[in-house]
Amino acid sequence: MLRSMYSGVSGMRGFQTKLDVIGNNIANVNTVGFKAGRVMFQDILSQTVSGVTAPEAGTSGGVNAKQIGLGVSIASIDTVHTAGSAMTTNQVTDLRIDGDGFFVVSAGDGTEQMLTRAGNFTLDAARQLVTTDGMFVLDQGGAPITLDDTVTAFTIGQDGMILGVTADGQAEFGPIAIAKVVNPSGLEKVGGNLYRMTVNANPDGEFELLTANDPEAGTGAIISGQLEMSNVDLTAEFTEMIVAQRGFQANSRIITTSDEILQEVVNLKR
8 A cells, every 4th residue: 555645644633633632722712721732743753765875985975765754643742831811800819820830729638639720719608718619729738728707808918828807907828839840741631720740740740839929939929819811822723723724634635646546556457
């Protein structure tokens, strides 16, 4: 069979994957804290028809190898962790990290700690700071953040400290924990705007609970009353969609042409 046919099939599979990633990016264009993905390609091992010949000074020249490529494969599907635009909500529990770091949340004591950039938090009936899915927002000690019943109002500082107003004066809670990740692209997406730590994101797959706005740790400041929106650029996504569509069409044409050539070969004997 023709090599070009299998090369075309690999190209169609690759561009189909690219379209899948683009579709997911566009679907999450308004998802708080969402980070877009991108697909990178690499060529498959080439078949060597003839090898290299070394040159001999004054006698003969060198000859390059003859190689035929066998198609394309997916090199990586990266998550692009650039900052999304800020949306002002004036809601105290809406938080945005201005810089590096992730919020740390958990479903309860003893459960796995997850990371997120989505700061659309709320206070539940027990006055606990939780996500929209009911997961606890953790403080630097790894405990859920709970406000006393005596607190009538509160503000959140850039360092993550919650300053509550009570009848007797003021009370502090927190600070809200921030986790620093060496390689954010190495985090595993688990849905619900959550990431799971992996051994390629941080050494040994572990992270430390830090405070926000710490120059030594390199964590960003927490901005109350704002949310970080998706970093999806619709202009770039639609451009990439056109490229993927035309690439898919071109590879399908390779398969069609290869099929016509095979038909001609079969018709040689009648």
